[in-house]
Amino acid sequence: MNLLWDWLSDPANWDGPYGIPVRVVEHLGYSAVTLVLAALIGIPLGLWIGHTGRGRVLVVNLVNGMRSVPTLGLLFVAVLVVGPLLGGDIAFLVPSIFVLVVLAVPPILAGAYAGVEGVDPGARDAARGMGMRPAEVLVRVEVPCAMPLIFSGLRSAALQVVATATLAASVSLGGLGRFLIDGQAYRDYGQMAGGALLVAALAMLVDLVFAGVQRLVVSPGLSPVRATRRDRRRQPTGVLDAAVAHQT
Amino acid sequence: MISFTDVTKVYPGGTTAVGGLSLVAPTGKITVLVGPSGCGKTTSLRMINRMIEPTSGTIEIDGRDTATLDPNELRRGIGYVIQSGGLFPHRTILDNVATVPLLLGWSRTRSRQVAAELLERVGLAPELGKRYPNQLSGGQQQRVGVARALAADPPVMLMDEPFSAVDPVVREQLQDEFLRLQAELGKTIVFVTHDIDEAIKLGDQVAVLRVGGVLVQLASPAKLLADPHDDFVADFLGRDRGYRGLAFAAAPELPLRDEPVVLLGSPVADGARIAAGDRWVLVVDEARSPLGWAEPEVLTGVIDRHHLHRGGTVARLGGSLRAALDAALSSPSRRGVLVDDDGSLVGTVRAQDVLAAIERRPEGAPA
């Protein structure tokens, strides 16, 4: 405990190009880039699958299959295979981001898909019956109603990405994972534990931010607190469960 | 006016949902499509706003072939109410109702204003407008569904079992208010139900469909009850057809009797004196509205509200034979109470007199 405290309270560790603030920014940078890329792929695809009903089997299998792939192994293979083709600094960065995106897409895809699929068929029917065009049905009814699940998909993905970005240090990238890996190499437990504590805090903070944004963006009419017991039971769970499991 | 000409719907796989349907839903009237499940009633309804495209045949609204119109434009001009309500859970009640006006490009202020007026019209308190659908009861949600369909004041309304998901008491309330609303608005309505009692209560005309979407009989409710086309229709209509048919027969001049009355709160002794040997005496309020029957010989003190026997129904003068007969049959004194339009007592009638009036009708005449 003392080692941990010493490391955290040493001003030297909070300063310079390898200090804690820089590492935090790096960590958040990798995570943000990954999440944006994964959302750009996963959300439209999920909405399309949910809207058309095509490719449902693909989503379920993809989500279940990806969970069984060990992240660390995937990361190493990507760096060893893709890295030499690129060379330089990006030899580690590109394959790492690629693996992070690959891991983040399934939960986002599943959330968007399950969200749209779970929209009350009556609401969809009524929207069509009022003369909304297919795109209007999607934008005005399906997407807003799917928001809670789209968000839980994004939240799962964000946690997964923050966690996996920690591992990226083992392929010589920056981020908070550096402290864990370097501490290990130098047998400096204080640095390891300090880094670990920071990673844990960052993950919780990210989750909290997402929860807050979700509150702002999702219509109060969709909040489960107000829903009746029966409505809550009707929420689709199969793929959602998959979207929630996100650890690496 | 909506007219079906030889409309057929065959689903991929070969099931015929609707087979050669021809019928006319007249302007300003309620046409009810009724039949067992699989009779194609919902399919027929949904072909009107082209939620389902017919395989063959034409559907015209006021002489315009719907197939030639843009389906979305067509739908914006037709009110559509479905069983589950189909409210948008993410929008407030007010915004739900304002959906079609907004789609039509009305300003937000005007759309909301119209929506607020409609909420009141369907019997919902204005403050409910700020709530979300999941905070409303099933009956309230259905009212919102009706208000939403009415929002752009469409001449035509399609209603697919709108009242079947609520409990019987609420359903009856919604039906009564729906009829009151229709009396004011005079929309051209096509209404789908599987409940024959609802069909008879609401329809100006009722179309009975058989499995495979075949029209078996199209007639007024009275005609349907008096003269079912075949065994299928007769079975579907069920029992007590003669009695239920009386609901559509206006009572002719009935021999009314003056009924001695006593005011609520009078001493029981007065009641006994007025009853003059009869066991029952009719109790009224200041406005001569009948409140119930009292039995003076078992009472003491003054005649109080909780003394009243409330079994008797009250019929309106000029109402149906069924109401008059029921008033007589349900009254403990066997004298049926008749009131005028303001609810004041005009007299009583005995079952035998109503029966005599029924007997006097020409044979075979339903109404």
Added chain:
Amino acid sequence: MKWFLGHLPQIGSLLLNHAVLALIPLVVGLLLAIPLGWLARRYRLLYTPLIAGTGLLYTIPSLALFILMPLILGTGILDPLNVVVALTIYTVALLVRTVADGLGSVPDEVLQAATAMGIGRVRRFFGVELPLAVPVISAGLRVAAVSNVSIVSVAALLGIPQLGSLFTDGFARDFVDPIVVGIIACMVLAFALDLSILGASRALTPWLRTSRPAVGRAA
């Protein structure tokens, strides 16, 4: 392939380590999650704090949790116990909610019928509620099992031997074969665990196997 055949015994022993590290937390986690889930269900006030609290633990990245474990347990950084406890925490975090929801999925009518027949509370739990919640709980358990297998491999970064060691060895020697073998072995192990749980769940719920009423078929 050649590398794989030449190192079979080593791979076998790593696989065994991996399986043990993944399985123990699964069993312990389930045993802890059942009473916690029951509490969350039984006392409504406890539901939110329990679910939120375990959910919060779940957000901690695995490598960080492995490293923080010695602070709490007083173990050495290389002690496999760190991995076991950390994974148990994840398993509990995932399963408390599942158990609570699974118990909640049992229809009220069934519970009332059981009570009306004079079945006591404890008996009702083990005889009625828990068996009926098996499908939901086993779905959660399958998710936990598969992610546990994946997470265990991360401990290789700390030098705890299991299939993940193939990743670190391969990476250190710039040699892809062991990494690919390790990935495949991990996936096979995950798949085997998944199937075993599915099989066990099916065996425990014979009433779900007759998915259609027999009447239609017999006619």
